[in-house]
Amino acid sequence: MAARWIERRFERLIWKFRLISIVPVVLSLLGSVGCFVIGAVEVFNAFLVIMRLPFTAKSVAAKTIAQMVGGVDYFVIGIALLIFGYGIYELVISDLDPRLEGGEEQHTNILSVNSLQSLKNNLSNVIVVGLIVAAFKKTIGFEVNNATDLLALCGSVAMLALSAWLIVRSHGAGHDDNAAVSIKTCTWTCLASQQR
Incomplete structure (x- = not known):
C-alpha cells in the first residue's frame, strides 16, 4: 500500500x-x-x-x-x-x-x-x-561578369526552384502546377540574367 x-x-x-x-x-x-x-x-x-x-x-x-x-x-x-x-x-x-x-x-x-x-x-x-x-x-x-558567374547564378536559382518544388511536393499530390511554375521561374531567371 x-x-x-x-x-x-x-x-x-x-x-x-x-x-x-x-x-x-x-x-x-x-x-x-x-x-x-x-x-x-x-x-x-x-x-x-x-x-x-x-x-x-x-x-x-x-x-x-x-x-x-x-x-x-x-x-x-x-x-x-x-x-x-x-x-x-x-x-x-x-x-x-x-x-x-x-x-x-x-x-x-x-x-x-x-x-x-x-x-x-x-x-x-x-x-x-x-x-x-x-x-x-x-x-x-550579384554581378554577372563572365560565363562562370552566369553559371553560378543559374545554378543557385535552379537549386532554389528545386527546393521550392520539393516543398510543394511534400504537401502531396495535386500541386504539379506549382512545381511547373517553379521550374519555369528558374528557366526565365537564367535567361533574363543573360540579358544583363
Missing part, C-alpha cells in the same frame, strides 16, 4: 515536470517578437532610404531591395520561432484552448501541431523558405 502511494506521488511529480518546457515556449515567443521588431525596423529603414534618395544609382536600388529582403528573412525566422513555441506548448503542456473554443479545430494551418512529425514538417518548411529568402538576398546584388 505504501509502495502504491509512493508510486502515485512519483508519477504526479514526473507529470508536472513537463511544465519545465514552458521556458523554451516563452523564450521562443519572445524571440519571435524580437525578430518581428528587427524585421520591421529593417524594412522601415529601407523605406526611409527610398524616400530620401533619388534612384540614379543602380547600387542604391539593389542595396535597398536587399535590405528589405533581409527584413523579410527576420520575419521568416520569427515565424519559425512562433511555430516552435506553439508546437512545444501543444505537444508537451496542453492544447491551445482559445483556438479550440473558436470552432477552428478542423481548420489546419501552420500553427496546428498534433505530433512531433507535424512540428518537424512545419519547421522544416519555414526554414527552407528562410534559406530561399537568404539566398535571394545574396543574388540581388
Whole structure:
C-alpha cells in the first residue's frame, strides 16, 4: 500500500515536470517578437532610404531591395520561432484552448501541431523558405561578369526552384502546377540574367 502511494506521488511529480518546457515556449515567443521588431525596423529603414534618395544609382536600388529582403528573412525566422513555441506548448503542456473554443479545430494551418512529425514538417518548411529568402538576398546584388558567374547564378536559382518544388511536393499530390511554375521561374531567371 505504501509502495502504491509512493508510486502515485512519483508519477504526479514526473507529470508536472513537463511544465519545465514552458521556458523554451516563452523564450521562443519572445524571440519571435524580437525578430518581428528587427524585421520591421529593417524594412522601415529601407523605406526611409527610398524616400530620401533619388534612384540614379543602380547600387542604391539593389542595396535597398536587399535590405528589405533581409527584413523579410527576420520575419521568416520569427515565424519559425512562433511555430516552435506553439508546437512545444501543444505537444508537451496542453492544447491551445482559445483556438479550440473558436470552432477552428478542423481548420489546419501552420500553427496546428498534433505530433512531433507535424512540428518537424512545419519547421522544416519555414526554414527552407528562410534559406530561399537568404539566398535571394545574396543574388540581388550579384554581378554577372563572365560565363562562370552566369553559371553560378543559374545554378543557385535552379537549386532554389528545386527546393521550392520539393516543398510543394511534400504537401502531396495535386500541386504539379506549382512545381511547373517553379521550374519555369528558374528557366526565365537564367535567361533574363543573360540579358544583363
